[in-house]
Amino acid sequence: MEIHDELGQLLTALKMDVSLLKMRLPGDQEVAKRADDMRELVERTIWMVRNVASHLRPAALNYGIVSALEWLVDDFGRRSGLACQFRLNGNEPVLSDAHATAMFRIVQASLTNVARHACATRADVTLTSTPTALDLHVSDDGCGFDQEAARRDYSYGLLGMSERARLIGGSLLIDSAPGTGTSVSIHIPLQDGL
Ligand SMILES: Nc1ncnc2c1ncn2[C@@H]1O[C@H](COP(=O)(O)OP(=O)(O)O)[C@@H](O)[C@H]1O
Ligand SMILES: [Mg+2]
Structure with missing residues (x-):
């Protein structure tokens, strides 16, 4: 950073x-x-x-993805003044550096967008870990946005997040419309040897 x-x-x-x-x-x-x-x-x-x-691999990942995300969310809350919470459902997943880095950067970019664009009062990050998949959600209660317009304007931040998810075999989905808040979801199916 x-x-x-x-x-x-x-x-x-x-x-x-x-x-x-x-x-x-x-x-x-x-x-x-x-x-x-x-x-x-x-x-x-x-x-x-x-x-x-x-x-670059963020140093925060030295203690695993869960404490890295906890740190990121706390730090974001302190800097932005927004109410932020991280929640883990399931056990701490064991991830490769590439997977952990991609997930960390996607959450970081999503939170930066919340601070820059959303006028939100809160942001929530949830990681759900099962034996077959990882699901990561970043949601805010802000102004939301027109995804069609964002696509037309070639939103490189959003495209970069999708690309990162794709490179680790996952997919990224954005749920947003003006007035409804925004949620960014990443789904990563798990096989052996992640
Ligand atoms: N959480 C959010 N709340 C409201 N608007 C958002 C949010 N995330 C993204 N946007 C909208 O989508 C656009 C594209 O985002 P992005 O690709 O990250 O570009 P940038 O952040 O550089 O403007 C933003 O300019 C903003 O209008
Ligand atoms: Mg951005």
Whole structure:
């Protein structure tokens, strides 16, 4: 998160400085071209930082997915001031790093969306673990949104969450409409050797 946010911000500032510098340059074609190249390089670096950061395994997972989600939900509650609760139904699942990381990042992105967009008073995260499947729900009592419009606008956050779920053999379903709150559900069928 820190790499993503702080390094991302520094690089964005650098990109703006390069643009500003370019506008102030005297009409030297070669120098202007160099400034354009610099800007493009910074842009590629920003993209890479995002990509690398999203693949890092969160340190919170050192103590297992359940305590990681407990920590995430508590921390989110403290920062956002919203009432938040985590609930586990069933036993703590044994997961691969890839599965645990994907689940953690999906919940993190969902909670960030609640804070940014929902105007909610509460958020609930529930993990239901059975021998045959994992079900993860993140719900809020906020304003909800028009999913058709979100699809039309290519919502990269939501697409990224779906993609993460798909990569671990799961599926992501969003239930939302204006005025009804939002719930994000991930279903992961379990086989041996997760
Ligand atoms: N929990 C939520 N409550 C209300 N609106 C939401 C929620 N989650 C997502 N949205 C809507 O869906 C859009 C797309 O979300 P996302 O792909 O994560 O993009 P971003 O968060 O960068 O805007 C948001 O801009 C917002 O309008
Ligand atoms: Mg988002």
